[in-house]
Amino acid sequence: MSEHSNNSNQDSVISVRAMDIITAILFLVFSLVVMVGSIKLGASWGSDGPEAGYFPFYISLIILLSSTVTLYQAVIVNKKKKTESFVDKEPFKQVIAVLFPAIVFVLGVQLIGIYVSSALYIAIFMVWLGKYRIWKAVAVSIGVSVALYLMFEFWFQVPLPHGSWINPLEFIGVR
Amino acid sequence: MEEINALFGGFAVAMTPFNLLLMIVGVTLGVIIGVLPGLGGANGIAILLPLTFTMPPTSAIIMLSCIYWGALFGGAITSILFNIPGEPWSVATTFDGYPMARNGKAGEALTGAFTSSFVGAFFAIVMITFLAPLVAKFALQFGPPEFFSVYLLTFCSFVGMNKGSPFKTISAMMLGFALATVGMDTVTGQLRLTFGNPELMRGFDFLIAVIGLFGIGEILLSMEEGLAFKGAAAKIRAKVVWETWKQLPKYWATSLRSCLIGCWMGITPGGATPASFMAYGVAKRVSKDGDKFGTGKMEGIVAPETAAHAAGTAALLPMLSLGIPGSPTAAVLLGGLLIWGLQPGPLLFVEKPDFVWGLIASMYLGNLAGLFVVLTCVPLFASILRIPFSIIAPVIIVICAVGAYTVHNAMFDVWLMLGFGVLGYLFKKLDYPMAPMVLALVLGDRAEDSFRQSMLFSQGSLDIFFSNYLVGSITSLALLLLFWPIISKVIGKKKVAA
Numbered sequence: 001m002s003e004h005s006n007n008s009n010q011d012s013v014i015s016v017r018a019m020d021i022i023t024a025i026l027f028l029v030f031s032l033v034v035m036v037g038s039i040k041l042g043a044s045w046g047s048d049g050p051e052a053g054y055f056p057f058y059i060s061l062i063i064l065l066s067s068t069v070t071l072y073q074a075v076i077v078n079k080k081k082k083t084e085s086f087v088d089k090e091p092f093k094q095v096i097a098v099l100f101p102a103i104v105f106v107l108g109v110q111l112i113g114i115y116v117s118s119a120l121y122i123a124i125f126m127v128w129l130g131k132y133r134i135w136k137a138v139a140v141s142i143g144v145s146v147a148l149y150l151m152f153e154f155w156f157q158v159p160l161p162h163g164s165w166i167n168p169l170e171f172i173g174v175r
Numbered sequence: 176m177e178e179i180n181a182l183f184g185g186f187a188v189a190m191t192p193f194n195l196l197l198m199i200v201g202v203t204l205g206v207i208i209g210v211l212p213g214l215g216g217a218n219g220i221a222i223l224l225p226l227t228f229t230m231p232p233t234s235a236i237i238m239l240s241c242i243y244w245g246a247l248f249g250g251a252i253t254s255i256l257f258n259i260p261g262e263p264w265s266v267a268t269t270f271d272g273y274p275m276a277r278n279g280k281a282g283e284a285l286t287g288a289f290t291s292s293f294v295g296a297f298f299a300i301v302m303i304t305f306l307a308p309l310v311a312k313f314a315l316q317f318g319p320p321e322f323f324s325v326y327l328l329t330f331c332s333f334v335g336m337n338k339g340s341p342f343k344t345i346s347a348m349m350l351g352f353a354l355a356t357v358g359m360d361t362v363t364g365q366l367r368l369t370f371g372n373p374e375l376m377r378g379f380d381f382l383i384a385v386i387g388l389f390g391i392g393e394i395l396l397s398m399e400e401g402l403a404f405k406g407a408a409a410k411i412r413a414k415v416v417w418e419t420w421k422q423l424p425k426y427w428a429t430s431l432r433s434c435l436i437g438c439w440m441g442i443t444p445g446g447a448t449p450a451s452f453m454a455y456g457v458a459k460r461v462s463k464d465g466d467k468f469g470t471g472k473m474e475g476i477v478a479p480e481t482a483a484h485a486a487g488t489a490a491l492l493p494m495l496s497l498g499i500p501g502s503p504t505a506a507v508l509l510g511g512l513l514i515w516g517l518q519p520g521p522l523l524f525v526e527k528p529d530f531v532w533g534l535i536a537s538m539y540l541g542n543l544a545g546l547f548v549v550l551t552c553v554p555l556f557a558s559i560l561r562i563p564f565s566i567i568a569p570v571i572i573v574i575c576a577v578g579a580y581t582v583h584n585a586m587f588d589v590w591l592m593l594g595f596g597v598l599g600y601l602f603k604k605l606d607y608p609m610a611p612m613v614l615a616l617v618l619g620d621r622a623e624d625s626f627r628q629s630m631l632f633s634q635g636s637l638d639i640f641f642s643n644y645l646v647g648s649i650t651s652l653a654l655l656l657l658f659w660p661i662i663s664k665v666i667g668k669k670k671v672a673a
Binding site: 016019020024030031038041045049054056060062097098102109110121125140144151152156158160164 | 225226228229349362363367368568572577580584590593605607623627630
């Protein structure tokens, strides 16, 4: 790890310590939200036993305590450890290169259905990141979509999303 | 020997041509899942679960559990040939497996790994056959306080046995519990923590969490590491298998130790991953040439593989007999039982003996089938890893999305899956353990029910968890494990001082 810490100051997007702090704060916010929600439901002892918010209230209390300790450890105890990198620039670009298209893909599934968006997603990914020839990408992506259709809708009769906005495959009988 | 009789009844259930076919299909799928990055036992089974809704439950569980065996076998292939553990429990196998493959002994290493896996699993299955009915019979006397104390033990042992920060373990676990409470309250019928959002009324399904955390999260991690697969050639000749089998009995002591470690870690929810490391560590310490470990010793493969399989298999014992899964994959199988309308727990042995014994019998057959499939088809599976990541990654994300959608036919779940994927990436990098979170999400409702029922009995007093010897000792053991990180520190300091 020695070469890591040498140049991590330039390449690092964010340090482990900073991410630890952010995550612990998110946990704290989450626990407060759950806590308020539980108190609204009633977190005490009703006429017929514990109320609906009883259990979640104590759960959120435990999260509150444990993430406070984690926060304390990250802020105070690990003060000197800030050189360690959570993720470097190049790997981070790679992660975004997968995550962002994945979000667009899911949006596509919602709007135009699973088959066309899967085919487009796989083909674009292959050509853009994998530098494949277009005909290869088209063959693989259409193959996967057809396999999905056969496996789920044809053999096992499990419906898949066809698109809430338009169904681009309606003309060939997918509905 | 009523267990033996019941087991033969089980073989009769499991040995129909349809079920045998499902076994082969399951094992093959499982190995593929185990080899591919981003797909593992837990999320692979979660994705395929909706396809089994229409099958008879016994056939469905046979296929799904065979996927699990296949995934356990598959992890070793990538570890030995590519130095990339396909599953977390095969990390320890890379230490000696990859050096052996580089020395041109890939065939021996793979044969050794597969055979040890089989031995570990077989040991654990025999244990399940005889121990599970006893545990179930014993657990029939359990009331809500006893069940809650067992849940407490399960979750506290995560805190006690995890190497990372106990506070992170607790946070992750409680996040699982909190997400489990969202939706309809099973006792009062009230809607909880939905904040007026109709999509949240269904609650958070743990299958979605499993697919996101282990599937999408894993893809993001692999992408960051920039995987380049450079592998040793793989071929197993019958002669090599035979030669390896002849020298394996030498390691019977290592094997037996690893079996015991594995079974213990599998029943208590330590899981296959720590079991494999522990077995490797113990073998290294005990062995005569322990200092040569890491250069390609067969013992260094036998130990972790045996333990991982024993643990992975033994995790089904508490799932079957108590309804408490010992690992995320066992949790997914338990989710399957619920969907097929079976109530996991001690009553299952009484009410559905055909199902239980059919499953146990299929474990014997499935592992035999698994051993056969992996020994004969290694080159085929190794070639899957040569498919570039730029094809694998989008295809796996598509498969995960399909899997998440089919659980409830809900688009919202697909978005949730993406969210869980980012969470999984974050958790993995920050050492928040995911297994306790998944188990909390699965068991949350039932743990809560048993807690509230106990509170009703006792009118709100926690004394009920110490009200008799049984529940008192389980609760005490749980608390001991919960505070183990502190206790072990104190003991360690005393030793240093002395």
